[in-house]
Amino acid sequence: MEEKILEIKDLKTYFFTNAGVIRAVDGVSFSLHKGKTLGIVGESGSGKSVTALSILGLVPRPAGEIVGGEIWYRGEDLVKKSNREMRNFRGKKIFMIPQDPMTSLNPVFSIGDQIGEAIKQHQGIKGDGLKSKIIEMLKLVRIAMIEKRVNSYPHQFSGGMKQRVMISMALSCQPEILIADEPTTALDVTIQAQILKLMMEIRQKYNSSIIFITHDLGIIAKICNDVVVMYAGRIVEKADVVTLFKRHRHPYTKGLINSIPLLSRRKERLLTIKGQPPNLLDLPDGCPFEPRCDYADKKCADHYPPTELVTDHHTICCWRWREI
Amino acid sequence: MNTQLILEVKDLKKYFSIQKGTLFSKEIGVVKAIDGLTFHIDKGGTLGLAGESGCGKSTTGMAILKLLEPTSGEVLFEGENIGHFDRKETFIYRRDVQAVFQNPYASLNPRMRIGEIIEEPMVVHKILNPMGRLNRVRELLEVVGMNPDYLERFPHEFSGGQRQRIGIARALSVNPKLLVLDEPVSALDVSIRAQILNLLMDLQREFGLTYLFISHDLSVVEHISDVVAVMYLGKLVEIANCRDLYHLPLHPYTQALLSAIPIPDPELPQEAIVLEGEIVDPASLEGGCLFRNRCPKIKEKCNEEEPILKEIKKGHSVACHFASG
Numbered sequence: 001m002e003e004k005i006l007e008i009k010d011l012k013t014y015f016f017t018n019a020g021v022i023r024a025v026d027g028v029s030f031s032l033h034k035g036k037t038l039g040i041v042g043e044s045g046s047g048k049s050v051t052a053l054s055i056l057g058l059v060p061r062p063a064g065e066i067v068g069g070e071i072w073y074r075g076e077d078l079v080k081k082s083n084r085e086m087r088n089f090r091g092k093k094i095f096m097i098p099q100d101p102m103t104s105l106n107p108v109f110s111i112g113d114q115i116g117e118a119i120k121q122h123q124g125i126k127g128d129g130l131k132s133k134i135i136e137m138l139k140l141v142r143i144a145m146i147e148k149r150v151n152s153y154p155h156q157f158s159g160g161m162k163q164r165v166m167i168s169m170a171l172s173c174q175p176e177i178l179i180a181d182e183p184t185t186a187l188d189v190t191i192q193a194q195i196l197k198l199m200m201e202i203r204q205k206y207n208s209s210i211i212f213i214t215h216d217l218g219i220i221a222k223i224c225n226d227v228v229v230m231y232a233g234r235i236v237e238k239a240d241v242v243t244l245f246k247r248h249r250h251p252y253t254k255g256l257i258n259s260i261p262l263l264s265r266r267k268e269r270l271l272t273i274k275g276q277p278p279n280l281l282d283l284p285d286g287c288p289f290e291p292r293c294d295y296a297d298k299k300c301a302d303h304y305p306p307t308e309l310v311t312d313h314h315t316i317c318c319w320r321w322r323e324i
Numbered sequence: 325m326n327t328q329l330i331l332e333v334k335d336l337k338k339y340f341s342i343q344k345g346t347l348f349s350k351e352i353g354v355v356k357a358i359d360g361l362t363f364h365i366d367k368g369g370t371l372g373l374a375g376e377s378g379c380g381k382s383t384t385g386m387a388i389l390k391l392l393e394p395t396s397g398e399v400l401f402e403g404e405n406i407g408h409f410d411r412k413e414t415f416i417y418r419r420d421v422q423a424v425f426q427n428p429y430a431s432l433n434p435r436m437r438i439g440e441i442i443e444e445p446m447v448v449h450k451i452l453n454p455m456g457r458l459n460r461v462r463e464l465l466e467v468v469g470m471n472p473d474y475l476e477r478f479p480h481e482f483s484g485g486q487r488q489r490i491g492i493a494r495a496l497s498v499n500p501k502l503l504v505l506d507e508p509v510s511a512l513d514v515s516i517r518a519q520i521l522n523l524l525m526d527l528q529r530e531f532g533l534t535y536l537f538i539s540h541d542l543s544v545v546e547h548i549s550d551v552v553a554v555m556y557l558g559k560l561v562e563i564a565n566c567r568d569l570y571h572l573p574l575h576p577y578t579q580a581l582l583s584a585i586p587i588p589d590p591e592l593p594q595e596a597i598v599l600e601g602e603i604v605d606p607a608s609l610e611g612g613c614l615f616r617n618r619c620p621k622i623k624e625k626c627n628e629e630e631p632i633l634k635e636i637k638k639g640h641s642v643a644c645h646f647a648s649g
Contacts, residue, residue, distance in 0.1 A: 043513040141469045144601070158602055159420040188376040188540065190618075199597050215514055222594065224394030242588045259518035260588055261547035269525070270518035270547070276483050313405065 004210050006032040006055070006177060011069035012055045013047075013205035022280045024050040024064070026233040032177065037203065037210040039224035039241070041217060041256070041275055047233040048213045049099075053180045055211075056096055057086035073177075087149070092122050095175035099182040102161035105154040112137075115169050122173045133172070141168040141198060160191035167198060171206075177212045178202075184219070196223060217260060221245060226313075228251050232278045232288035235307075239314040249310060249321040251293045295320050327441075329364050329403075330502055330534050331388065333517060336397035338383055348493040356606060359558040361397070362633075365502070365551075370528070370535040372549030372566070374542050374581075378603060381538045382559040385504045388536065389423055401502070417507040421451050422495035426507035427522060428487035434478040435618055437476030446499045469523060484514035488591040492523065496531070506538045543585055544572055551639075554578050557614045559608045562632055565638035573638060574647040576621050613645070621646065 013025040025047045032038050040048045053059050055067055057078060062311075073076040073093070081089070090096075098104045105114060112134050119125055125133050131150075138146040141164040154162060154262070163183060170178055176188070184192040200223060203210055212224060220241065221225055227244045229237045229252065237250040248254055255273035275292040283291060290300040305319045338358045343349040358380040365371045386392040388399055390406055399406045401417060409417055424443075425431040432441055442461045446452060452460060456531045462472035468489040479487060488508060495503055504569065505524070509517040525548060527533060538546050545552055546566060553563040562575040573579045580597040587594050599618045606614055613619070613626040625645050634644040 044517065127596045159593070159603055189581060189584040190376065193596045193598045193601065194600075197585075197596075216586065217514070217588040221588045221590040222586045245588065245590050256514055257588065261513050261518070261521065261587075269522050272518040272522060273515035274519075276485065276516075 002036070002133065003034040004031045005034050005073070005107050007070075007072040008051075009070045009072070011071065012049050012067045013059055013063045013064060014067050014151065017063060017281075020281045021128040023233050023283070025054060028230070028233075028235055029069075029071070030228050030235065030238060032209050032211060033049050033225075034209055034224040035203070035207045037212055039220040039227045040211065040213045040230060041220055042217060042228060042230035045232075045277055045280060046230040048230055049181055049305070051179055051230075052096060052181050052211065052213060055179065056090055056094060058090075059081070068104060091118065093174045093175055094177045094179060095170040095173050097163070097183045098171055099165050101159055101166055101183075102186065104166060105162055107154055110151045111157065111165055115172060117318055118169045119172045121305055123145055127181050137168045137172045138169060142163070143168075159212060160194065163187065163191075163195055164198070167195070167202070167263065168189050171202060174206065175208065177209050179213070181213045182215070183212075185214070185216075190218075199223070217245075217257060217324065218259065224241070229256070232280065232283060234288070234317065235315075236289065236317045237312075243311075243314050247314075249314075250318050251295050251324060254264065254324070255292075258282070287317075295324060328366050330401070331368040331536070332364040332400040332403075333384075333388070334398050334400070336384070336387060336399065337395045338380075338387055338392060339395045347358055353607070356558050358387070358394075358587075361558075361560060363553055363560065363563060365534055365536060367501075368528075368532050368536055369550040370537055370548055372545035372552040373555065374540065374545045374552060375534065375555035376540060376603065377579075378557075381540075381553040381555055384555075385423070385536065385538050387505045389421060389504055390417065411605055414448075419445075419498045420500055421502045421504065422498065422500040423504045423506065424488070424491050424495050424508045428484050428491055428508055428511060431491055432487055434479055436478075438474065438477050438479065438482075441479070441480065441490060442475070442494045442497055445494060449498050451498060460497065461493075464497055467527070468493045469519075483516075484512050484520060484599045488512060488520055489523065492520075492527070496527065496603065499531075500533070502534045504536045504538070507540070508537075508542065509544060512538065512549070517544070524548060542581055552579070557603065557609075559614065560641075560643065561615065562640075562642045568637070568640050574640070574642045575644050576619050577615050579618070 007036050009029050011025055011028045015022040015024055028051055039049065043046045057072055059066060066079055078156050082216050115137055116130055119130060119133055135150060137148055143149065143161055143164055184195050187195065214220060216248055228235050232254050235250060237253045258271035259273060261270060273292050278288045286301040286303055290296045299319050306317055306318050307317045310316055336358055339354045339356050341351045342353040342355060344352045372385060373379050387394045401469055404516065405416055415571045439461050442464055443457050444488055446457050461475055465472045465474060470486065470489055481523050486609060513519060528535060537548055546589050550567050554561050557576050562578045568615060581598045582601045596618060601618045604617060611619060612628060613631055616622050616626040623646065631643045631645045633641050635641045636647060
């Protein structure tokens with residue numbers, strides 16, 4: 001039996017702005033299993049990052065608020081925890097690697113200081129032991145000549161190196177859950193390959209669970225076990241990775257997979273998803289994907305489709321999935 | 325002169341000097357952003373220029389647009405050296421060669437209406453009368469797949485993909501011969517990226533345009549290009565017909581780049597060649613192959629002699645001592 005380490009039930013995170021209410025995350029449910037990687041795919045504005053911030057209790061206030069739902073971690077509901085309790089929780093149990101390594105490190109502290117802070121906080125190591133522990137952690141992520149570089153500042157490091165520093169910080173906290181929000185989007189392909197390889201080695205070594213947020217389906221196919229596809233704040237399809245790529249049923253998933261330029265489909269017209277991503281301030285009553293969907297009919301425009309099971313591990317949210 | 329060629333670049337170099345001090349500044353080094361590039365683009369074709377950040381691909385685009393004065397070498401447009409153009413000829417050259425930039429949020433003036441943005445190049449180049457220009461703007465909006473009634477709106481009312489369409493309409497307004505596309509789809513979502521790529525291919529067919537397509541994303545480059553050039557640290561490491569390059573890449577760097585693209589198929593086993601290390605200051609690698617600190621196939625000769633770009637098969641050139649067709 002796979003152990004569920006994190007279970008999210010009907011999570012709703014809204015932002016209250018002058019222009020109206022933005023339902024950034026609107027009834028999202030999924031669970032993360034021990035030692036597995038869950039991928040969240042979606043376009044900008046689909047609510048993937050807000051889902052991650054909700055898990056960490058870092059939804060920007062006062063505009064944003066978790067208005068409903070539960071986040072279960074080892075018998076505790078994280079939504080009900082106070083700020084103080086969550087602070088102890090973040091880092092130690094759940095660590096987030098943010099998208100932009102260029103801005104996620106403090107420019108006025110040295111690399112060593114910043115990792116040292118995390119180690120001090122979470123492992124309680126002080127004094128001489130701290131320095132050697134810092135170097136040990138940085139060696140784990142293979143930064144060359146680290147003895148010389150431990151007192152360098154972030155601006156002296158390249159993007160790939162900064163992302164490694166973030167990963168080593170994550171490791172020094174030994175979290176059970178690692179949330180990576182587009183960790184390689186800002187990096188070159190060859191560096192991306194290095195970082196992904198490193199993350200997979202770490203998953204194996206520490207048996208940690210990873211939530212990997214990305215818009216790149218190629219990465220999803222390579223490293224994830226389960227995948228959640230989000231559109232306009234909701235989950236439209238959820239399945240294991242092979243099912244999602246081979247037997248997807250949702251027209252949006254289909255569109256996403258078909259619109260990737262493949263090395264074999266040269267100079268042909270790409271199949272596209274017509275239209276523009278939805279405006280979250282002005283979502284239709286029915287399925288938000290309806291205006292862009294080739295299969296849409298009257299029912300889709302009027303009512304939001306229920307979430308149904310295709311098989312035990314494959315859920316879908318579409319009126320017409322049986323015909324696709 | 326070969327009439328089929330629209331653009332020729334010969335041994336192009338651009339060095340930037342690094343200065344120290346403000347008042348009594350002195351040069352303390354140079355960055356060789358591009359260092360001896362030679363390639364050409366056929367009329368009506370697409371050259372894809374690929375490489376990682378910092379390899380000099382955007383600098384190449386800037387030099388071709390005459391926005392940067394090259395240190396040496398020449399750029400020939402329809403057989404004429406653009407370095408020798410006077411003011412008037414430069415003006416005409418800048419009508420014939422237009423650009424579309426990476427960031428559609430920064431490349432449109434937020435205070436101008438869409439109609440004004442697309443009309444402006446025609447005003448500058450004195451094309452048509454005001455009424456004719458208005459019709460042309462409406463026509464262009466339709467060509468790029470937008471509602472012609474949007475011309476009174478401002479850029480902030482549009483999404484990234486729509487803004488990129490506006491940028492393309494602006495570039496097309498003066499009937500250019502060559503378009504320099506600098507990462508035109510990198511800032512866009514996957515579904516929108518496919519729309520813009522399709523649009524670019526349709527426009528090329530319809531108006532006989534020639535593209536220089538600059539991108540770090542090899543799968544995008546592959547999709548749109550006829551010939552692909554791969555750059556590393558300011559130099560070309562491989563240039564070939566698109567099909568040849570992707571089926572049989574000869575340079576170890578190209579091989580690694582291609583293998584590093586994650587294929588969206590979970591059942592297909594894929595062994596990525598993971599390059600160790602990062603791009604370093606090329607000055608420290610002088611006197612040998614610039615790729616040798618990361619190359620998985622390094623041999624003695626790579627430390628001693630810098631490989632030059634040579635043709636190995638017809639239309640397929642590689643800068644590596646050990647590449648063979």
